[in-house]
Amino acid sequence: MNDQWRFIASSMPQWLEDCRPYAHNGSPAAYIPELAKAPKEALGITLLAADGSMINGGDSSFMFTMQSISKVFTLLLALIDNGEEAVFAKVGMEPTGDDFNSMLKLELVEPGIPFNPLINAGAIAVTSLIRGSSPAETTERILAFMRLMAGDDSIGYNETVSSSEAATAYRNRSLAYFLKDNNVLEAHTDVEQVLSVYFNHCAIEVNCRHLARMGLILANGGFDPLANRQLLPRRYVQIAKTFMLTCGMYNASGEFAIKAGIPAKSGVAGGILAVVPGQYGIGVVGPALDQRGNSIAGVRLLETMSVECDWSIF
Numbered sequence: 001m002n003d004q005w006r007f008i009a010s011s012m013p014q015w016l017e018d019c020r021p022y023a024h025n026g027s028p029a030a031y032i033p034e035l036a037k038a039p040k041e042a043l044g045i046t047l048l049a050a051d052g053s054m055i056n057g058g059d060s061s062f063m064f065t066m067q068s069i070s071k072v073f074t075l076l077l078a079l080i081d082n083g084e085e086a087v088f089a090k091v092g093m094e095p096t097g098d099d100f101n102s103m104l105k106l107e108l109v110e111p112g113i114p115f116n117p118l119i120n121a122g123a124i125a126v127t128s129l130i131r132g133s134s135p136a137e138t139t140e141r142i143l144a145f146m147r148l149m150a151g152d153d154s155i156g157y158n159e160t161v162s163s164s165e166a167a168t169a170y171r172n173r174s175l176a177y178f179l180k181d182n183n184v185l186e187a188h189t190d191v192e193q194v195l196s197v198y199f200n201h202c203a204i205e206v207n208c209r210h211l212a213r214m215g216l217i218l219a220n221g222g223f224d225p226l227a228n229r230q231l232l233p234r235r236y237v238q239i240a241k242t243f244m245l246t247c248g249m250y251n252a253s254g255e256f257a258i259k260a261g262i263p264a265k266s267g268v269a270g271g272i273l274a275v276v277p278g279q280y281g282i283g284v285v286g287p288a289l290d291q292r293g294n295s296i297a298g299v300r301l302l303e304t305m306s307v308e309c310d311w312s313i314f
């Protein structure tokens with residue numbers, strides 16, 4: 001292993017210790033009641049390199065739900081199912097600068113088309129494009145895709161978290177019905193069925209190692225170096241990583257691009273999937289969130305590592 005890898009491995013305990021206290025300034029998401037129960041102090045990380053070398057730190061085995069991180073993969077699956085033109089007829093390519101569940105800009109681009117696939121409105125539109133003859137079949141296809149990407153067939157979704165979100169999803173329901181009114185969700189689409197698939201894929205349960213494996217495939221343009229095969233079209237991976245950079249950390253994406261400068265996607269359960277292009281896949285978890293819905297300690301850890309290792313792509 002090279003010098004940088006040894007440096008990361010030896011520095012990790014100190015970085016974790018330095019970043020963990022930031023969790024005190026945040027708290028786990030409470031608007032999905034089941035997520036509020038997460039341990040605030042948890043902080044874990046996995047880094048995975050193309051030769052299979054792995055660095056695990058802290059609570060890297062802690063299981064959590066992907067939440068918005070799943071949106072990167074539902075976008076990829078929708079692109080595979082429908083192609084670029086059909087997907088971008090339903091969703092735009094621009095960051096919003098607003099909260100991830102905001103309604104503010106829904107009327108601003110073409111009639112009601114959400115700005116990008118990583119905000120809730122855009123992700124719900126994308127979920128409606130994924131093939132499947134029933135919500136159960138669509139959920140199963142998404143699960144199969146996640147299992148392939150994570151290299152683990154035991155991955156499933158947490159039904160308690162999915163139901164907890166469904167029971168309180170007044171805002172997502174509003175967004176989805178608004179999309180239907182604007183024909184972004186098409187006339188034949190059953191809004192509640194699309195939402196049930198959306199809640200299920202947000203509730204897919206992983207640990208840092210799974211995210212690192214998924215990230216490694218993105219880092220290598222869709223090629224899985226561990227299975228030695230191309231899993232995804234390079235072009236679609238390029239699109240996904242660009243969205244991660246411009247929109248992946250919600251309305252803190254600009255700041256994260258300046259401070260860390262690598263593609264990343266966060267979720268409200270405290271997970272972050274990060275990619276060091278051509279090098280590593282990284283999974284991070286820390287359930288205490290900042291105002292924008294990003295893991296406080298997790299962001300701090302990634303920013304620290306990126307500066308120390310000079311990872312910014314710019």
Ligand code: GLN
Binds near residue numbers: 202
């Ligand atoms: N399931 C969550 C929601 O729709 C995902 C949001 C997130 O992780 N930002 O609100």
